[in-house]
Amino acid sequence: MSNLVRFEKVDNELNILRIGGKSFLPPDxxxxxxxxxxxxxxxxxxPTNFLNxxxxxxxxxxxxxxxxxxxxxxDYFLDSIVYNGDIEELQNIKNGYTKVILHSxxxxxxxxxxxxxxxxxxxxxxxxxxxxYNGSLFGANPVFLQEEKLELASYQFCMQIxxxxxxxxxxxxxxxxxxxxxxFLSKEEKxxxxxxxxxxxx
Numbered sequence: 001m002s003n004l005v006r007f008e009k010v011d012n013e014l015n016i017l018r019i020g021g022k023s024f025l026p027p028d029x030x031x032x033x034x035x036x037x038x039x040x041x042x043x044x045x046x047p048t049n050f051l052n053x054x055x056x057x058x059x060x061x062x063x064x065x066x067x068x069x070x071x072x073x074x075d076y077f078l079d080s081i082v083y084n085g086d087i088e089e090l091q092n093i094k095n096g097y098t099k100v101i102l103h104s105x106x107x108x109x110x111x112x113x114x115x116x117x118x119x120x121x122x123x124x125x126x127x128x129x130x131x132x133y134n135g136s137l138f139g140a141n142p143v144f145l146q147e148e149k150l151e152l153a154s155y156q157f158c159m160q161i162x163x164x165x166x167x168x169x170x171x172x173x174x175x176x177x178x179x180x181x182x183x184f185l186s187k188e189e190k191x192x193x194x195x196x197x198x199x200x201x202x
Contacts, residue, residue, distance in 0.1 A: 002140040002141055003123050003124060003137065003140070004124040004136075005121050005122060005123055005124055005136050005138050006124055007119040007120065007121060007122065007136075007165055008122055009118070009119055009120075010120045011118065012108070012118045013108040014118065015047060015105060016045070016047065017045070017050055017120065018044070018045050018118050018119060018121055019044055019116065019121060019161065020042070020115070020116030020117055020118045020166070021042075021116070021117070022042070022109055023042040023045065023108070023109060023110065024066070024103070024104075024106050024109075025066055025106065025109060026104055026106040027109070029103060031109075031111035032096070032099040034070045034096055034097050035096055035097065036070075039111055040068035040069055040098070040099060041068060041069055041113075041116065042067075042068055042110065042112060042116070043068065043069050043116065043173065044065070046065040046158075047063075047064050048061065048063045048064060048065065049061055049062060051065070051158070055139055055158065057156075057185065059189060060189075062104075063102060063103060064102075064103065064104075064105055065100060065101065065185070066100075066101045067098070067100050067101075067183060067195075068099040068100075069081055069098045069099075069181070069197065070097045071114060071173055073172075076175070078174070078175035078176065078199070078201075080097040081093070081174065081175075081199045082199050082200060082201070083196075083199070083200070084200060085146070085147075085149030085150050087151075089198075090151060090196075090198075093196055098196075098198065099197075100194045100195035100196065100197055114170070116170045116173070121138065121159075123138055135161070135165070135180050136159075136161050137160050138159040140157070141157060142157050142160050142182055144160075145200065146200055152184050154186060155187065155196060156184065156187050157182070157183075158183045158184060158195070159182075159183050160180050160182045161180065162180055163177045163181070164178060174199045175199075176201055178201070179200065180199065180200055181199050182197070182198055182199070182200065183196075183197050184196050
């Protein structure tokens with residue numbers, strides 16, 4: 001079963017499972033930009049030790065996975081990060097409108113125009129049919145995912161985050177505050193294909 005999660009405000013520089021805060025991207029790794037040349041916003045910090053112990057991945061120890069997404073407060077961007085099964089949508093994702101990077105831990109940094117206040121993702125109890133559910137889950141199986149035509153066989157589900165669970169000023173991080181972001185990670189370690197992050201609107 002998937003686990004429900006809750007969110008607790010924390011320091012922006014803690015190396016824990018969290019949304020927002022600063023990235024530990026090494027200085028020799030360029031901050032991700034999308035095909036439009038816009039610097040992407042850092043949204044998830046995921047320690048590999050945590051992934052290995054909880055979801056039985058086999059990532060290198062003491063590293064992190066950072067997830068970045070396109071975000072713009074002036075222009076429409078939902079079509080750049082959504083994936084409902086259309087091959088062109090998946091190509092948008094893989095072309096760099098979102099980015100999943102595995103890397104060593106360096107000093108905290110933020111090169112984007114926006115910084116989301118950090119919230120620790122606290123793993124709660126296993127979800128059951130009687131639980132109230134708002135969209136954010138960790139592990140096991142995704143919920144609300146429209147997956148009939150999704151090409152995700154080489155990936156394992158990691159977590160999903162409801163846009164409304166971000167701090168108030170960033171509840172439009174996925175353009176719509178009721179959109180859900182899904183993170184799938186590669187079943188085998190691949191330097192150029194760590195995972196895929198996309199959004200759906202249910």
